[in-house]
Amino acid sequence: MRAGSITGAAHLLGLTQPGASKLIAQGEELCGFPLFSRVQNRLVPTERAVRLFEEAERLFVGMEEINRLVGRLRSDGPPRTVVAAIPMIAQEILPFAAADWLAGVDAQLFVTTRDAGGVLAMVTSRNADVGFAMSFRRTPGVRSQLIARSRVMCAISTEHPLAAKAIINPTDLQGERFISISRHEGQQQKIDQVLAAASVKPKEVAEMPLIIGAAAMARAGIGITFADCFSARPWLGQGLVLRPFEPEIRFEYHAIWIDGAPQGRNVQTLIAAMRATMRAQLQSFGSGA
The missing domain is CATH 1.10.10.10 (Winged helix-like DNA-binding domain superfamily/Winged helix DNA-binding domain)
Structure with missing residues (x-):
């Protein structure tokens, strides 16, 4: 094999x-x-x-x-803290938080990426000390903490006519080529509800549960998608723009862990570092926490 x-x-x-x-x-x-x-x-x-x-x-x-x-x-080496995270968090947020965290603890970091369900499974099976995902649903025995909220925006190629608009409304998306994001994790459902309430039907041409990948597709001109400042950051200034969408929708990011884990103290300091990093990035982007 x-x-x-x-x-x-x-x-x-x-x-x-x-x-x-x-x-x-x-x-x-x-x-x-x-x-x-x-x-x-x-x-x-x-x-x-x-x-x-x-x-x-x-x-x-x-x-x-x-x-x-x-x-x-x-060799009496440092304890290892195992982190499970969705790919976007592992790529765009965790490295910055980990740099500060590792400077203040005697620990070794191990990171594995999963979808939201996989992150939860890693934590509940105690194969990960802490998980970072979006839209966590309360689960018996699992502690969670909201670490950031970010505004959902339309991710559009700079060459698309809608890129000239300051604010995108549901009616702007009628019949537009559209890239849907994760329905499994509940992100697309939030958008579907808003579009359905406005009786708007974009033309779905692709589905990309990985939001950072959906933003890349939008950059390539395949269609319009929804992203936030974290998931769109690799492509901003490289053919992709974000435009505010109204009515306002928010993505939520959560830390999840099991009480009593051996790395409890390190987990809490890492969560604090993640929260501080995300808030600083949101403030830098200008979307607020």
Whole structure:
């Protein structure tokens, strides 16, 4: 699965190609179902094999993590704080907060990215000390804190006629090519409700749950989307503009954690650093906190 071929697998394992083939045959016999099918002289993993690989990878990663932990304990290294975050937060906000945070704590930072559901799962399973996501829904046993609200704006290519407007209203979007954002996380629903109330139907040409990716699509002229100063920042001044949208809509950013976690103090100082970073960026952008 990692090497993409029997030859590559044999090389990774230090075996001959027949030896690697024999291992696969033994694995299929133990599983009781085929792991690969042959298509044009290549082995293609079955759906069951893909699912098995994903679970096995978690186990191997877990064992590797235990080995690293033992190494840190042996060398008396600093404790590690594990952060799960949606990609936009990990890319656009966390690096600035982490720079200040790491300067004041004796800790090592490990960051993993997930969608909002994955962030929550990482925290509730105690595989992450703290998570950062949008529009958190109250969950038993999970603590949360609102760390920022940002105004939702229309993200538009500089070449689009609507870029000349100071404020965008729902009626401006009637029939316009439109890139929807995450319905799974509830961001697009907020926008859909406003558009439906105004009886406006833009022409949806793409769906990009990753807001920072939707902003990139808008920059490329594919259509109009909705973003805030965080998710649009990489493209501002590079062919993308943000225009205020009325009626006003807000995105919310939350920190989530489990009480009693070993990294409790470090978690709280990191949350404070994230909150301060986001508020400073909002004030710099001029949209307010």
